Amino acid sequence: MAHHVHLLAKEYGICVILHTDHADRKLIPWVEGLLDLSEAEVAAGRPPLFSSHMLDLSAEPLEDNLAECARLLPRMASLGISLEIELGVTGGEEDGIGHDLEDHEDNAHLYTQPEDVLVAWNRLSPLGHVTIAASFGNVHGVYKPGNVQLRPEILLHSQEHVAEKTGHGPKPLALVFHGGSGSEKDKITAAVSYGVFKMNIDTDVQFAFANGIGQYVLENPKAFLHQIDPETDVPYKKIYDPRKWLRVGEKSIVDRLEEAFADLGSRGRSIAMKG
Numbered sequence: 093m094a095h096h097v098h099l100l101a102k103e104y105g106i107c108v109i110l111h112t113d114h115a116d117r118k119l120i121p122w123v124e125g126l127l128d129l130s131e132a133e134v135a136a137g138r139p140p141l142f143s144s145h146m147l148d149l150s151a152e153p154l155e156d157n158l159a160e161c162a163r164l165l166p167r168m169a170s171l172g173i174s175l176e177i178e179l180g181v182t183g184g185e186e187d188g189i190g191h192d193l194e195d196h197e198d199n200a201h202l203y204t205q206p207e208d209v210l211v212a213w214n215r216l217s218p219l220g221h222v223t224i225a226a227s228f229g230n231v232h233g234v235y236k237p238g239n240v241q242l243r244p245e246i247l248l249h250s251q252e253h254v255a256e257k258t259g260h261g262p263k264p265l266a267l268v269f270h271g272g273s274g275s276e277k278d279k280i281t282a283a284v285s286y287g288v289f290k291m292n293i294d295t296d297v298q299f300a301f302a303n304g305i306g307q308y309v310l311e312n313p314k315a316f317l318h319q320i321d322p323e324t325d326v327p328y329k330k331i332y333d334p335r336k337w338l339r340v341g342e343k344s345i346v347d348r349l350e351e352a353f354a355d356l357g358s359r360g361r362s363i364a365m366k367g
Contacts, residue, residue, distance in 0.1 A: 094129075094141040107362055109143040111176070113292070116148050120160065123147070127164075130171050144174035144223070150181055154208055158215045161222075169220025176268060179212055180204030180227030202229050203246055206253035213254050213265065223266040223290070226250055228283075230271035242279045247286040263287040272296075280355045293352055297345055304344025308337050 094110055101108040115123050123145050130140035145168065149157040157177070165175045181202055204226040216222040228246040251263045258264065267287045272280065273295035280291065309316050315328035330336065353359040 098139070098141075110141065111144045111146065112142060113146045113176075114148040115146060117152070117160075120147070120164075123164070127167055127171070127173075130173065134171050140171045140173050142173060144168075144176055146176035146178070146225075148178045150178040150227075154179075154211065158212055161212075161216055162219060165216055165219040165222065174221040174223055175216070176223045176225060177212065177216070178225040178227075178270070179208050202227050202231070203243065204228065204250070206246070206250040209250040209265065210254050210257055213258070221266075223268050225268040225270045226265075227270075230269065230275070242275060244279055244283040244286055244288075247283060247288065251287055268292070273299075277355060284356055291352070291356060293348070296348055296352075300344045300348035301341040305337050305341045308340045 097108055097110060112123065112126065126142060126145065130142060133139065133141055147157075147161055147164065149160055157179075161175060161177050168175050209224060209226055212224060213222075226247060228244055229242045247265075247267055250267075251265055254260065254264055255262055263286070265287050266289055267283075269275075269280070269283050269288045269291040272291040272293045283291070312328075312331050314321055315331035318328065319332075320327050350359075
């Protein structure tokens with residue numbers, strides 16, 4: 093799949109970042125296998141297959157989390173691959189990995205402490221490029237209002253704390269916004285201003301795809317019940333052809349991504365446009 097993406101990116105003249113997400117302890121051998129493949133690519137004079145890999149060991153003690161990240165990061169760095177880590181707990185579930193979100197609880201575990209971010213930065217940043225998914229009340233999926241409160245100012249506090257303690261300039265951290273689906277626009281804007289460079293919206297993308305197809309089915313109900321109209325004898329093949337309604341779903345995803353580009357301030361800023 094990665095080879096296919098690289099080929100299409102070259103042919104279309106676009107920039108693509110390939111990232112693997114949420115690998116917990118049992119998936120580390122899989123990540124190491126991908127690094128084997130990237131090493132072979134680099135040895136042959138080609139770019140690594142992936143731009144970054146995520147280790148999600150947030151369910152483990154902080155020291156165990158960072159120790160495993162520190163073991164793998166130098167290998168990634170030698171290939172020009174970034175490491176994404178998660179600190180704190182992002183509620184809900186993504187790719188079969190997640191944490192329960194409880195009703196009527198303060199969900200304090202969903203907020204990463206700046207002190208932990210500093211520990212992670214000091215341990216990992218000398219080893220290679222690291223990005224941090226710090227939890228600030230975000231959840232995977234979409235939940236009813238009131239269960240959690242997004243507090244992007246936690247990201248600002250982490251930036252300020254690390255900058256103060258390390259002597260780095262403003263906003264030294266590259267931050268990741270997990271569980272961005274359904275988030276308020278002003279919270280997205282604030283998070284970006286505090287150093288978020290990547291936001292995950294898998295749930296919104298899935299819904300956009302399903303919603304586009306669902307609307308198409310509602311507009312053409314007979315075509316999904318009959319091959320030929322029972323009253324007019326008109327064939328419906330051009331309507332129920334999967335290539336037709338799958339394309340509708342794809343266009344719906346494009347619309348949702350355009351919205352995300354605007355929310356994140358990235359529209360028109362691809363480096364492919366500057367080449």
